[in-house]
Amino acid sequence: MQKLSIKLGLIFLFIIFGLEIFMFFFLHSALVDSRVEEELIALQTRGNSHRDILERNFDRMTISHVALMESEANTDVVVTDENKQILDSSVAPSKIDKYIQSNADAVLEDEIVEDNWKEESYIATVSVIRGDAGGYVYMFQNTASIHSLIERLNRHFLVTGLIVIALTIVIIFFVSNALVKPLNKMKAATAKISKGDFSVSLPETGNDELGELSKSIQLLADDLNYLKQERTDFLASISHELRTPLTYIKGYANIVQNRELSPEERRHYLTIIKEETERISALIKDLFDLAQLDNNAFIINKEPVELYDFIRKIDQKLTPAFEEKGLKLVLFCPQRVYLLADPLRLEQIIYNLLDNALKYSENEGITKITVKTDNNDVLINIIDNGKGIPSADLPFLFHRFYRVEKSRTRASGGSGLGLSIVEELIHAHGGTITVQSRKNSGTEFAIKFKGALLDEDNLTR
Structure with a gap:
């Protein structure tokens, strides 16, 4: 009972079984009522047919002929005069007298005399014979035939119900297994994961x-x-x-x-x-x-930074190193553009990116720092025309200890943590960094910080 497939199967079975029982009882009752109503209508129609004949010829011979016809059918007829005295019948008067007497008052319209098929021996209708003679045609049908019909209907319903239940159990079995099978695979996968084995492969099961x-x-x-x-x-x-x-x-x-x-x-x-x-x-x-x-324990002390003076100081520090290698460092930055940032960490970001450009640019290369604003965002681009980065390495460029040149010498660079730190620091400032590069064509790092204003007094903290 602890298996989910059994629990699901039993739940579905009880729900569907309950619905089926309700629907079977409703349908059974509707069919029985409909069948009894059809029998009463047929009985009334047959009585009306006899009445029509008797209205044209209301004599002893016609009455006897009507009674003789019904004696050979599964229905019975009683013809009375207007005082409800029996003139002729196809059934013993003792069996049907109470139905006629219960209808002792004058009958003005064709109607059903008895429809209680469950308790009475007959169902009955009456048709009024109009004209000078006047009288009534009573039609009777033994309810035993209706009970026999209901018994056959019950047997059909029982067989149908058993077949439906069997099919329902089979369908639920397969459906519950279909639902539980992927869950069992997921359970096995999570068990492997808990043991440190992450080489799991789960099949596609749809979009549900x-x-x-x-x-x-x-x-x-x-x-x-x-x-x-x-x-x-x-x-x-x-x-x-x-x-x-x-x-x-x-x-x-x-x-x-x-x-x-x-x-x-x-x-x-x-x-x-x-x-x-x-x-x-x-x-x-x-x-x-x-x-x-x-661990989110890195403290970022933000303050308004005027980017022109800030980047110009970095330019002054690094220009000698660029010139020593035969490179040129160019700055494009408008004045009075402020950014809320940690000055030390912002300097670390730009310094690391410029240091990469310095290491991987060749003689007479140019490295540009451009700063501009776009809808209150600060965009800082660092562009060089150095060796570039192969496209296969770009997705992993910010991974820790990742090196584009796997066999580079110790003189060519650090540990491979610089760009990882840059990315983390930019994210800590709420910014983003992207890179575009082509082999032997140069590299461009694009940094985007939110919250740039041209006036320090209005800078939102």
Whole structure:
């Protein structure tokens, strides 16, 4: 009784069985009433036919002929005069006298004398013979024939009901199994997920609620599988990023400790150790920043920032580095455009993007910073004409530790966390970032912040 298929089957069975019983009783009652009414109408019609004949020839011979005709039928006739004295009949008067006497008053219209087929022996009608003679034609039908008809109808209903119940049980069995089968697959899938196995595959079951649930479980499994793989890659990347500088530090520290070195050699090796130590420190700082962002513990202190002076200061800091590499940094920004942002984090965002442009642009390349407003939004674009990014790498560009150049040297860049931090910081400001790039044609990062005004006094906080 704990299985859902049994519970669903029993619920459906009780509901459908109840509806079927109600419908069978209603239909049975309607058919019986309709059949009795048809018999009464037929009886009245037959009486009217005899009445029509007697109105034309109301004599002993015609009356006897009418009684003789009915003696061979399954109905009976009684012809009376206007005082309801029996003139002739096809049935013993003792069986039908009470029906005539109960109708002792003069009858003006054709009518039904008795219709209680359940308790009486006969149903009866009367037809009025008009004219000079006057009289009545009573028609009777034994209710035994009606009871026999009802019994046959009951047997048909019983057989039909049993067939319907059997078919209903079979249909409910298949329907409940059809409903429960995908649920059992989902149950098995969630059991695998709970054990850490995310390689589940659920079939498409349509666009109904079960289909949506199946898609949700499949999406959950895919996301968990991705997170598991990302965690594995994340730990492997951290191990690799820490192992390399630690190997440098350990190796050169042993050299400094165990060898007789000249002051110049000692200074060279100590410089390498310092650089690798700073690399580890920067990596740990990035990891700490990402951990805070993931836990929503990263504090963003927003204040009005005038973008022209702000970006011009960044331009002044980085221009020497660009010029040293034979590159040009160009700024396009209108004055008196304010943005509610954390100045330190905004500088970190732009600096990381410009640092990427610096690393991957070649001699005589140009990097542009453009700032403009659009319906109270700030749009910041950083465009370079450097190496570009293959289209296959664009969807993964903001993933942690993701590198476009998998085999790049240590001199070519950091740990692969910079763009992840940029994206998280932009989202923390309520903004968005997109990237467009073509191999050997350059890259464009487009940042969109909401809430730009040309007047600091009206800036909404």
